[in-house]
Amino acid sequence: MYRIFFLFFFVFCFSCSQSSEAFLKKGKELMQSGQTKEAIEFINKAIEKNTSNADAFNVRGVAYYEMKSFPNALLDFDQAIELQPTAYRPYYNKGLLFTDQNKLDSALANYDLAAKYAPDTADVYLNRGMVHTLLDSRELALADFKKASDLNANSVMAWYNMGNIYFHDKNYKEAAQAFRQTVSLDPSSGKAFYGLALCYYQLNETDLTCTTLQQAVSLGYTDAKIALEKYCKKD
Secondary structure: OHHHHHHHHHHHHHHHHOOHHHHHHHHHHHHHOOOHHHHHHHHHHHHHHOOOOHHHHHHHHHHHHHOOOHHHHHHHHHHHHHHOOOOHHHHHHHHHHHHHOOOHHHHHHHHHHHHHHOOOOHHHHHHHHHHHHHOOOHHHHHHHHHHHHHHOOOOHHHHHHHHHHHHHOOOHHHHHHHHHHHHHHOOOOHHHHHHHHHHHHHOOOHHHHHHHHHHHHHOOOHHHHHHHHHHOOOO
16 A cells, blocks of 8 residues: 555656656657657646646647647647747648648638748748649749748759649749759659659650650659650550
8 A cells, every 4th residue: 555655656746846848848759659649648737737838739739630630729729829929830730720621711821920930941831832722823832832942952842843833834944944853852753753754745855755754654653654655655
């Protein structure tokens, strides 16, 4: 009985000795290892310790978001914003959430605020560009993808999305350049090789079209195989 009481007392005291940040740190570690439900328990304790911990509300919102509990996630992101209105992450996370719900105007408004408070963060522009693309605002999307690539020259998705927009607008040289940059950063991207091959086809570069399609096929991109048979038949 004494031993049980001692262990209980020890655990209780250990819990009492931990700061809000310590509980939050443990919660983040659990989230990184995929233990989201367990993480929420520790983040709850972080919030109990300090109800003004904006980061804890934001992180718990991310946990709820990962669990598809969108109403709870939104409440936590809003609370994080109320506590720290100039932190960009809750706005960014709300942008993700609203995009998932196809509430694109709301997503855009939150990405605008994220860009205001974190103007040097490439992912903000990348995601806002994707929303502009969904809204068929290609000029705005292209501007965002360019900004993302300026801030992070290694952003594969920024270059790939630029290539798609240029191709859609029949700017095949610019599209080819963007796709070349994409495959140089990610040589395993079959879809980027495919896009590059289509650019070469439009530019009447037959040999490059076929060799690039072959590369896309070797990477398992199905559409490239169809295009290879169509455009590169041997007589």
